Amino acid sequence: MFRTALRNVLAHKARLLMTVLAVMLGVAFVSGTLVFTNTISDAYQKSSAKGFDHVDVAVTAEGREDTGDTIGKTPELTQALLDDAAKVPGAASATGVVTGFTAIADKDGKLIGGGFQSQGGNYWGDKDPRYPLKSGAAPHGKDEIAIDSETARRAGYQVGDSLRLSVDGPVLTPKITGIFTTDDGNVAAGGSLALFDTATAQQLFGKTGTYDEIDVTAKAGVTQAALKAELDRALPKDVVETTTGKQLADDQAEMIASSMSGLKQGLLVFAGIALFVGTFIIANTFTMLVAQRTKELALLRAVGASRKQVTRSVLIEAFVVGAVAAVTGLIAGVGIGAGLRSLMGALDATVPDGPLVISPGTIGAALAVGVLVTMLAAWLPGRRAAKIPPVAAMSSVHAQATVKSLVLRNTIGALFSAAGVAVILAATTMNGSDGQAPMGMGAVLLIIGVFILTPLLSRPLIAAAAPVLRIFGVSGKLARQNSVRNPRRTAATASALMIGLTLITGMTVMAGSLQQSIDKMASSALSADYVVSMANSNTLSPDVDRKLKATDGVTATSPLRNAPARIAGETEYLTGVTGGTIGELTELKVDDGSFKVGGTDVVVDDDTATSHGWKAGSTFTASFEDGKKQQLTVAGVYEGNEMIRGIMLDNATLTPHVAEPTDMQVMVKTSDGPSDATKDRLEEALGSNPAIKVQDKKDISNEIAQMFTLMLNMLYGLLAMAVIVAVLGVINTLAMSVFERSQEIGMLRAIGLDRKGIKRMVRLESLVISLFGGVLGIGLGVFFGWAAGELLASTMATYELVLPWTRMAVFLLLAATVGVLAALWPARRAARLNMLSAIKSE
Numbered sequence: 001m002f003r004t005a006l007r008n009v010l011a012h013k014a015r016l017l018m019t020v021l022a023v024m025l026g027v028a029f030v031s032g033t034l035v036f037t038n039t040i041s042d043a044y045q046k047s048s049a050k051g052f053d054h055v056d057v058a059v060t061a062e063g064r065e066d067t068g069d070t071i072g073k074t075p076e077l078t079q080a081l082l083d084d085a086a087k088v089p090g091a092a093s094a095t096g097v098v099t100g101f102t103a104i105a106d107k108d109g110k111l112i113g114g115g116f117q118s119q120g121g122n123y124w125g126d127k128d129p130r131y132p133l134k135s136g137a138a139p140h141g142k143d144e145i146a147i148d149s150e151t152a153r154r155a156g157y158q159v160g161d162s163l164r165l166s167v168d169g170p171v172l173t174p175k176i177t178g179i180f181t182t183d184d185g186n187v188a189a190g191g192s193l194a195l196f197d198t199a200t201a202q203q204l205f206g207k208t209g210t211y212d213e214i215d216v217t218a219k220a221g222v223t224q225a226a227l228k229a230e231l232d233r234a235l236p237k238d239v240v241e242t243t244t245g246k247q248l249a250d251d252q253a254e255m256i257a258s259s260m261s262g263l264k265q266g267l268l269v270f271a272g273i274a275l276f277v278g279t280f281i282i283a284n285t286f287t288m289l290v291a292q293r294t295k296e297l298a299l300l301r302a303v304g305a306s307r308k309q310v311t312r313s314v315l316i317e318a319f320v321v322g323a324v325a326a327v328t329g330l331i332a333g334v335g336i337g338a339g340l341r342s343l344m345g346a347l348d349a350t351v352p353d354g355p356l357v358i359s360p361g362t363i364g365a366a367l368a369v370g371v372l373v374t375m376l377a378a379w380l381p382g383r384r385a386a387k388i389p390p391v392a393a394m395s396s397v398h399a400q401a402t403v404k405s406l407v408l409r410n411t412i413g414a415l416f417s418a419a420g421v422a423v424i425l426a427a428t429t430m431n432g433s434d435g436q437a438p439m440g441m442g443a444v445l446l447i448i449g450v451f452i453l454t455p456l457l458s459r460p461l462i463a464a465a466a467p468v469l470r471i472f473g474v475s476g477k478l479a480r481q482n483s484v485r486n487p488r489r490t491a492a493t494a495s496a497l498m499i500g501l502t503l504i505t506g507m508t509v510m511a512g513s514l515q516q517s518i519d520k521m522a523s524s525a526l527s528a529d530y531v532v533s534m535a536n537s538n539t540l541s542p543d544v545d546r547k548l549k550a551t552d553g554v555t556a557t558s559p560l561r562n563a564p565a566r567i568a569g570e571t572e573y574l575t576g577v578t579g580g581t582i583g584e585l586t587e588l589k590v591d592d593g594s595f596k597v598g599g600t601d602v603v604v605d606d607d608t609a610t611s612h613g614w615k616a617g618s619t620f621t622a623s624f625e626d627g628k629k630q631q632l633t634v635a636g637v638y639e640g641n642e643m644i645r646g647i648m649l650d651n652a653t654l655t656p657h658v659a660e661p662t663d664m665q666v667m668v669k670t671s672d673g674p675s676d677a678t679k680d681r682l683e684e685a686l687g688s689n690p691a692i693k694v695q696d697k698k699d700i701s702n703e704i705a706q707m708f709t710l711m712l713n714m715l716y717g718l719l720a721m722a723v724i725v726a727v728l729g730v731i732n733t734l735a736m737s738v739f740e741r742s743q744e745i746g747m748l749r750a751i752g753l754d755r756k757g758i759k760r761m762v763r764l765e766s767l768v769i770s771l772f773g774g775v776l777g778i779g780l781g782v783f784f785g786w787a788a789g790e791l792l793a794s795t796m797a798t799y800e801l802v803l804p805w806t807r808m809a810v811f812l813l814l815a816a817t818v819g820v821l822a823a824l825w826p827a828r829r830a831a832r833l834n835m836l837s838a839i840k841s842e
Helices: 002-011 013-050 079-086 149-155 198-204 224-234 245-292 294-302 307-346 360-386 390-395 403-428 432-463 466-485 487-525 542-549 606-612 651-657 676-685 697-740 742-750 755-793 805-822 824-831 835-840
Strands: 057-061 091-097 099-101 103-105 118-123 133-136 144-148 175-180 192-197 213-218 240-244 530-534 554-567 570-577 590-593 601-605 619-624 629-638 647-650 665-670 692-695
Touching: 013 245, 013 307, 013 360, 013 697, 057 224, 057 245, 079 091, 079 213, 079 224, 091 118, 091 224, 118 198, 144 149, 149 175, 149 192, 192 198, 213 224, 224 240, 240 245, 245 360, 307 360, 403 432, 403 755, 432 466, 432 487, 432 755, 466 487, 466 755, 487 697, 487 755, 487 805, 530 676, 542 554, 542 665, 542 676, 554 651, 570 651, 601 606, 606 629, 647 651, 665 676, 676 692, 692 697, 697 755, 697 805, 697 824, 742 755, 742 835, 755 805, 755 824, 805 824
Parallel strands: 118 192, 144 175, 570 647, 601 629
Antiparallel strands: 057 213, 057 240, 091 213, 099 118, 133 175, 144 192, 530 665, 530 692, 554 570, 554 619, 554 665, 590 629, 601 647, 619 629
């Protein structure tokens, strides 16, 4: 039986090729994902570990928990603590570390480092071992700076150049005195690092006389653990905590691995989709192969082969096919992993240098996935073949499915579909995250149900295309009959395409609806002409509001200033605003009371009011971060949204209790309204600062739209793999169908149907099957998009369903294109059959 199985594989090489390709693509995606993420993760871990080479023990401030009405405040690492750490037995030196956001502009005035990766720090003394100087000297004073060599190379800066930068708003123009090298992970990932002398860094980052961290190095022969023990004895335990350099490196490696796991899981989900679609092709292929060899298998049964042996022979074929596909997929996956890394470099997403990582786990996963998926998909056709009685198989009376089996299949499919729809509809009535799991389960049930029912659905839906197919005469009529001749095969072929288009359509509906909702939210919540904020969403200096207020044409401004407070034993964040102008800068619906902010009067969003049981006229006591308390009165309750929510009070009331006031953003109203000239005037008033964004409502919506568009395009690219596999499935089905119908095609040729007619018949059959899958996929995608939107609407009041008719038409056209392209080779093969040889074939 083993030799028989191997001979069957060799005898059907061409027919198994598409199955090999389908499995190979899925395995390549899986192994490529693992190679890529493991390589990037390993490179970052090694790079970050180098960054701790000059740290034996790190001393950081011990965080304090909130207690009662007191807000826990982190202790400060003072110069006295640094001096004490340096005197500890076993310590060779102690370095004070200061860090903060620092946006550097290139020579064109654009931000370097992508905002979040734009960092600044302090250069310790005249020779800091952490940052070896490549050229120049250490910075001294507020007008000097040192930058990393990668930033200097990318921007074309040299020692002696002046550059523009911003820390929290105002623009500075220091001179570059030094260029240094670093193993900092942010720099390796394409960010920037700017260093000032320690006093300047402390002043710029609002940490005068204090440090974020104290790094202590050990004397020769002193271990990190011994130095840590000495520091623990010498320094106050309630003020600081100590961590060894090795532990820091391990924690950083774990954090990098954790951050990469999200990307890895996301990519593997799409690899799973491609493999799932591939199972339809595999099952289809082996079903047809088994059907074509029915008499052969019956003869094996007649000469003594058992049912298990017949099933085992099919599984052996599947094992060989899966093993070949897995090995080739693994090789292709290594190439994909290397290609993705090169692509990141081409897109300026720099990653640290390092070797390509092909772990034993990656090899094992690729082989296991390829072999198991193929064998599982082939098991049912093999089992079905083994159950056919030998005499029935030889006389071919088994060919048609019994009425009982069809009724059972349709009943099971209807039950699954009904259960899926019921669970999804129930999930839409739930709130937010509570409904996510039920909706996911309902979606799985519905897809399974529709897949089971697809043979039943194929007849009426394909029959609907009959009037169009009549235009093509005999070829069109034959194509329709061929499409419904074997509903199960048609269903399995169409289902592969259906799943890909379901996901693509559902995500498109969600993205379009969300964008519409964001636009509506921005226009309904804001009456300000502009919102000013930092490029990295960091805080702004209060100077920004003062400069904007003094700009010609500005009629009203209000900074949004966040500060923590203890209310009823819980920490809440208060939002400070300019009470006299906030009303004309926002358009928030008031449910209770009036929108009045000033003195001790505050306004509260509806969710916060409900959680505390407040209404207009309610009073509560707030304990500020400086420990002082004040009674506040709720003047009104407004409807909050994703853009504006929380407790708003006058900055005149809040600011005296805030040690270092900073603003999250500033809202601006102008006399001329939004225009390019007004925007330019505001940007010039802020010193043309590349780190500061000046956005009108359209800019805010477009920025969010860019995020959705980027995510959607990435998902389209990933799902393209599933569509490619579906195309292979259509080609495979048609090719094997042509082989099965060789005698019939020869007869058609003999009675007068020319080669063009044969080609047209096969192409129309492919087109009908593909459009059938496309219609099902788009229909399911719209339903899932609607259901997910209903769930989202419970937390987003402005959400409304938007159907992207143009894109859905494009998706249907894509399905038609798939059908046309997939039929090219099978149609050509069918037309070239020798009619006499075909008529004599069995």
